[in-house]
Amino acid sequence: MAPPPSAVADDAILSNGYSDDETLLRRNPVSAQWIIQKFGGTSLGKFAEGIAEDIVKPSTDNHRIAIVCSALSTGTKAEGTTSRLLRAAAAALHPRSKEHNEIVAAIASDHLAAAKELISSAELQAEYAASVEAECTRLLSFLSAAQVLDEISPKTKDIIIGAGEKLSCLFMTALLRDRGVDAEYVNLENIIHPASTGAALTQEFYTDVGLSIAERVRACGDRIPVVTGFFGTVPGSLLASIGRGYTDLCAALLAVGIGAEELQVWKEVDGIFTADPRKVPQAQLIPVITPEETAELTYWGSEVIHPFTMEQVIGAKIPIRVKNVMNPAGHGTVIFPDDLMEGMPSPAAVLKPRFKRPTAVTTKTDITILNVRSNRKNLSHGFLAGIFRILDSRRLTVDMISTSEVHVSMALHTDTPARQVAVMVAAKELENWGTVDISRGLTILAVVGKHMKKMVGVAGKMFQTLAQSGVNIEMISQGANEINISCIVKEHDALKAMTILHTRLFLYSEDDA
Incomplete structure (x- = not known):
């Protein structure tokens, strides 16, 4: 049976190892x-x-x-x-x-x-x-x-x-x-x-x-x-x-x-990684991750644990460990409630590297964008309400949204034929509210990290890296909780974008830290 995760030095965490000191976690x-x-x-x-x-x-x-x-x-x-x-x-x-x-x-x-x-x-x-x-x-x-x-x-x-x-x-x-x-x-x-x-x-x-x-x-x-x-x-x-x-x-x-x-x-798989290891060979195992980050990664494309399931366990202050059936001796990744660290010595030591970089980058494929420009015959306060009534009637969920008074862009997950048909029907109905155009073959690229709010310039670094790599951005979103920064790119650019972001934001020398 693998021992519980331990409090370790930064280099031990970054190399995915654990010391013999098991005090903190x-x-x-x-x-x-x-x-x-x-x-x-x-x-x-x-x-x-x-x-x-x-x-x-x-x-x-x-x-x-x-x-x-x-x-x-x-x-x-x-x-x-x-x-x-x-x-x-x-x-x-x-x-x-x-x-x-x-x-x-x-x-x-x-x-x-x-x-x-x-x-x-x-x-x-x-x-x-x-x-x-x-x-x-x-x-x-x-x-x-x-x-x-x-x-x-x-x-x-x-x-x-x-x-x-x-x-x-x-x-x-x-x-x-x-x-x-x-x-x-x-x-x-x-x-x-x-x-x-x-x-x-x-x-x-x-x-x-x-x-x-x-x-x-x-x-x-x-x-x-x-x-x-x-x-x-x-x-x-x-x-x-x-x-x-x-x-x-x-x-x-x-x-x-x-x-x-x-x-x-x-x-x-050995646990939760900084990127999909099947696509990014340099991806690193994350020894400890917070429930909020895990929920974000699950929503944005990484199959980890359903948020409601996680909520039950974390609410009871019980850690969840993700392990590999092919590597039973591995330590895996522990989804660890923040408040379990209260009262323990130097809890920041466990997550210290998080203050230097995001936690993970992930992608969600099969994305379609619906752009609706108001015909200005409708009052602006009813514009969004009318749009979402139509989406609700078709049981469509919006992953990302960008709005102005008379224009709205919405990203929807169209991973099944039924959802693709629902989007087409909804697009036809939305024409009552204005001009509608559809963009397909897109991917959401999300950078996740609970401590990104403490990292000045991470968004600028992300978008500058994509621009230097020739990756065009179709849409941008950042949550108010600052736990993720998301953008939409063409599907054929997704792997390149994820790899270059992982290299630039996650793999760094000590001088960069």
Whole structure:
């Protein structure tokens, strides 16, 4: 088990290392010694054996461990179990279609094949095969009922997608037992009391759910709980109200409810970097990052952790550590609440390099700009209101905006065909308010850093660097909180722009500091 992050000298932080002094960032010793480990579907699909042997099993030496699993996936999210279950649900609404049966059969076959490959015990294999058959039979009953009724309610759709997490956790429970770990399958589909499903998604609701999950996990005694990321029916439906990130939220609620020392989110990268390491080889691992910076990076294109999930854990003063399933010994990146440093010696030492440079640079692709110039027949105070009523009716979110009394430019994320169509329809409707033109093939380039407000001239340096590199800027935005500076560039310039900014703003000599 990797030790908690420590207070280190500047050069140690910049080289992504830690010293033996663990004083500054260690959790308060009064907290419980639970570690919650959340594993994504791709990690489980590709590295299940390593997760069992090299991560979960060694972690039990010094901590109480509970693991939360997403549905298995061996490729992209579109090829994962949850996506296939959603396709099965859609297929079931077609009369006389048998596609949903074929999808479920393929899902069952994939899980059984994984068990046959990794589980040596014939008894455990047989037990798991029986569980898969029972779960898939139940799943098919819901799909068949939907086909007869020609309707799938939000609750039924939740039950259908929840089968993915159940199959995944059954598999991991069997695998851990096969490796000598006394594990227990924890199905949360009935954890929420039926009387509460009509309530709103308030913080009180989430707190109650977290305590209920924690109580169920404690009931496992000395066994390792393998917890389904699917936690039943919530007000408005789990999928519709929370989205595909509900497994992260489940892990967060458990961590808060049980008073965990740390929530670990295991991915296929070493942590959070100063830029996308797949695109910028010089990108550096960030040892410690604030929740605000993580939320900004998530919004602007880096898939880290959903802000609401992070809010639950950080609000309870529990650090989140992002780690790599392929490098269990690595320290990862700790998302650390600022106020946990209060009362500790010299907390500024941990974040001192942040006062010298931004934290990270990221990009968000598939951006379209809508420019609307008023026809001046409308009062200026109604101009923006009319524009946003149209965008709201088409469920379009504005990522960046630049306005004047009679002109507005808006950047929208058009990463799906549905959003692209919605933008075209909205553009036609906006012509009632003035002249509309559309610019496509753009990328948002964002520089993020909580301490940028203390860095005089960082915006000037950013735009001067882009200008010297021949990168034209289409639009500029800076938030009032000064945590990010964003601009829009042509998509074909995005990689060059990100690389040159990373080199100029992040890689510097001691003389530049």
